[in-house]
Each structure stands twice: as C-alpha cells, then as structure tokens.
Amino acid sequence: SALSRHCHGLREGQQQSGSGAGSGSDPGAGSGSGSGSARPQPPEPSLLRFLVCPLSKRPLRYEEATNELINEELGIAYPIIDGIPNMVPEAARMTRKEAPAEGSERP
Amino acid sequence: MAAARLCRCRCRALLSRPAGAVRARRGLAAGPEMHFGFQTVTEEERREKIYQVFENVAKKYDVMNDSMTLGIHRVWKDILVHKMNPCPGTLLLDVAGGTGDIAFRFINYVRSVRQRQLQRKLKHHQNLSWQQIFESYQKDEFNSLGDSQVVVCDINREMLKVGKQKAEHLGYSEGLSWVLGNAEELPFDDDKFDVYTIAFGIRNVTRIDLALQEAYRVLKPGGRFLCLEFSHVSNPLLSRLYDLYSFQVIPVLGEVIAGDWRSYQYLVESIRQFPPQVVNNYGTYFSGGAEGNDRRCRLFQSGL
Numbered sequence A: 001s002a003l004s005r006h007c008h009g010l011r012e013g014q015q016q017s018g019s020g021a022g023s024g025s026d027p028g029a030g031s032g033s034g035s036g037s038a039r040p041q042p043p044e045p046s047l048l049r050f051l052v053c054p055l056s057k058r059p060l061r062y063e064e065a066t067n068e069l070i071n072e073e074l075g076i077a078y079p080i081i082d083g084i085p086n087m088v089p090e091a092a093r094m095t096r097k098e099a100p101a102e103g104s105e106r107p
Numbered sequence B: 001m002a003a004a005r006l007c008r009c010r011c012r013a014l015l016s017r018p019a020g021a022v023r024a025r026r027g028l029a030a031g032p033e034m035h036f037g038f039q040t041v042t043e044e045e046r047r048e049k050i051y052q053v054f055e056n057v058a059k060k061y062d063v064m065n066d067s068m069t070l071g072i073h074r075v076w077k078d079i080l081v082h083k084m085n086p087c088p089g090t091l092l093l094d095v096a097g098g099t100g101d102i103a104f105r106f107i108n109y110v111r112s113v114r115q116r117q118l119q120r121k122l123k124h125h126q127n128l129s130w131q132q133i134f135e136s137y138q139k140d141e142f143n144s145l146g147d148s149q150v151v152v153c154d155i156n157r158e159m160l161k162v163g164k165q166k167a168e169h170l171g172y173s174e175g176l177s178w179v180l181g182n183a184e185e186l187p188f189d190d191d192k193f194d195v196y197t198i199a200f201g202i203r204n205v206t207r208i209d210l211a212l213q214e215a216y217r218v219l220k221p222g223g224r225f226l227c228l229e230f231s232h233v234s235n236p237l238l239s240r241l242y243d244l245y246s247f248q249v250i251p252v253l254g255e256v257i258a259g260d261w262r263s264y265q266y267l268v269e270s271i272r273q274f275p276p277q278v279v280n281n282y283g284t285y286f287s288g289g290a291e292g293n294d295r296r297c298r299l300f301q302s303g304l
Helices: A045-050 B011-015 B019-026 B043-069 B072-084 B101-124 B130-141 B157-170 B208-218 B236-258 B261-273 B276-288
Strands: A061-063 A068-071 A076-081 B033-036 B039-042 B091-095 B149-154 B176-180 B193-199 B219-228
Touching: A045 B149, A045 B176, B033 B043, B033 B261, B039 B043, B043 B072, B043 B157, B043 B236, B043 B261, B072 B101, B072 B193, B072 B219, B091 B101, B091 B208, B101 B130, B101 B149, B101 B157, B101 B193, B149 B157, B157 B176, B193 B208, B208 B219, B236 B261
Parallel strands: B091 B149, B091 B193, B149 B176, B193 B219
Antiparallel strands: A061 A068, A068 A076, B033 B039
C-alpha cells in the first residue's frame, strides 16, 4: 500500500484497506506465533507506558474489544496486528464520522 | 571498506562517480527531488521504493547481510553494543531495527551484566541463612534483565515480522517489544529513553532532519544517540575493489539468494549516496541546537 503522508488529517470516512479494525484477529495474517487462531494479541503492558499518538504525542487508550489504541481527542484508532502496534497515521482509522476535534466544527 | 569510522569523503572520490549520482546528490537537501540510490525521485516515490526494497528482502535480510559484508556486520553490531555498555535498567529504543540484531545483543549484554551483579550480591550475603539466600535468588531470578527494556521500531511490517519470529525462535521475550513506526514521527513520549540506536538505517530515512529531531525528543536529558552506518573508503585501491565487489558481486548474490537484484542494487548505491558530512553534522545538531543546556549531547566519533 502506498505510503502517502497525510498532513495531520485523515480522509473522512476512509477505511484503510487491510489494516482496519479487527484485522488483528485475522487468522490469515500469517503470524509466527504459535498461540493459535483468532485471538488477537494484546500489546505488552510495558509498551503502553511509552506509546503515544505519533501525530499529537498524546496518550492512548487500549481498547480490548477491537484490539486498537485509541486517541480520543483526535478520534483515531491505531490497529494492533499480530501483536505489533501499527503506529503510523496511514494505518489509523477514524472512530467518529465527523472531522477530528482539531477543527471542532459541529454540523 | 565499509567501516563504521566516520571519515571525511574526498572530493576526488565524488567526482569519479557517475554523473547522475552527482546531480542526484545535489538534490539531497533541495526541494522535492531526492535520490534513491543513483536515481532521482520525489520524496514520496523514495519512501515507497525503500519500503518495497525492505519488504522484498526481509526474509533474506540476515543471509544477505552476511554475504554482503562477509559476516563482518556482526562484529560491528557487537562493537556498537559494547560501546553502549548498557547497565541493567537501561531503556533502549532501536530504530530501523527490524530484524532485531541490536535488540538481541542488548538483551544478552544486560543479562550477563545482571548475572554478574547477582553473583556479587550473593557473595556478600555470607551471613544470611540459606533460606534467605534462596528467597533472594528466587526474587531476582524473575528479573534477569534488571528491568532493562528494548523497543524495536521499524516502518516496515515485513522486517518486524521477521524480527519477531527470530525472537520467538531464539527464545527472546522478556524486555522486548515491537512497534511499527516512522523514525520521522515516532509514537513515543518525550524524554523516555536512555539510548537511541539506528544501525544501518539512517541512510534509508527520507527526512533525516526530522528523524534527528525525534531522536532528540524521545531521549532523556543526557541520553545517548548511537548511529552505525557505512562510510566512504578513502584509499583509492580499496575503493576500487570495494566498488567492484559492490556493483558486480552483490547484485548477483541478491538475485541468486533473494531473487531480487534491484533491491540490492539500491542498497549498494545508497551506501555511496549517503554523504558522510551529514553524519558529522549530527554533533552540531545535538550539542549546538538545544535551548536547554541540560540536554547537551556529545557526538562520539568512534573509530573502528
């Protein structure tokens, strides 16, 4: 997939193909781990101490249901695939329908 | 020879390069045009091409490293970690560390330092009962790394996958984490790490200035930045042999071993294109640029 840099803005409503929510539980992901099929691997707890959103450098919340790291402020979620957090903006998805809180324009 | 000595590049050597390279080299700091090996590309194209190179070579990366450097890269990496001389409790960020070479060496190093610490501690506890010694040993056994940690950050998923598999295969798990991230935009908080390493990765970064800024940001005050990279050969005879080996032998090996000579063509070209004066400027960046003097870092120019 092309690595095009989005300048601190994610395209609205665009679901990043192949790295959207829930792909951490994709059994076809070819993970080397022996721990079997569909259970997503959560990140190391120690890692969560250091990880922040690469865009805003603000803390993240781990969402167990979708196995994602969520930046509530900007409304974006980074997937964790095969136990590896994908901390690049290109991989993130929007958690809300409207634009990120930065603009803060309510329709 | 590809030594890690940060030596100055002779102008003579530059002029003897293919004309395209010189033109491309001038484009390094300029606008949107950059070099990808000896080609001239836009910033965007460069990122994509480099991503593809490492995606293609990931599975054979270690084998090719051995072939390309005749196994010497292992020594350089050992030396890097020895120079780092981490004590237990060190937090290391290894950037562009995809397949884990530096991370594993770091873990081995702190583990052995920790073992010696524990042995010394036991020796001093001569007046404790066997029960107390046993309990103390049990407690420390679960802390065989002394709270040291290494985070491996790479932008390429394939390289990280290979690294993670290697770790599982070799039995590394404690104190080791893997993150997919961009060196130009690190997903880590400020002032977190004691050491930042980037081994044979910085010449593949498109915006080195941003990567340096990020390194500076995530390092604690007094933290260390260690960069291992190829430099240029000043001796003309060696230089010719090295060119021969690089441009005639390595791409062929790349095709035979990995089925992909283009990627290896890029890799050897990028070594030529990486200007050593960039590395020399790191020192200026880190020691001169900061507002806060408490963050002064010195550049270690280690000769190997």
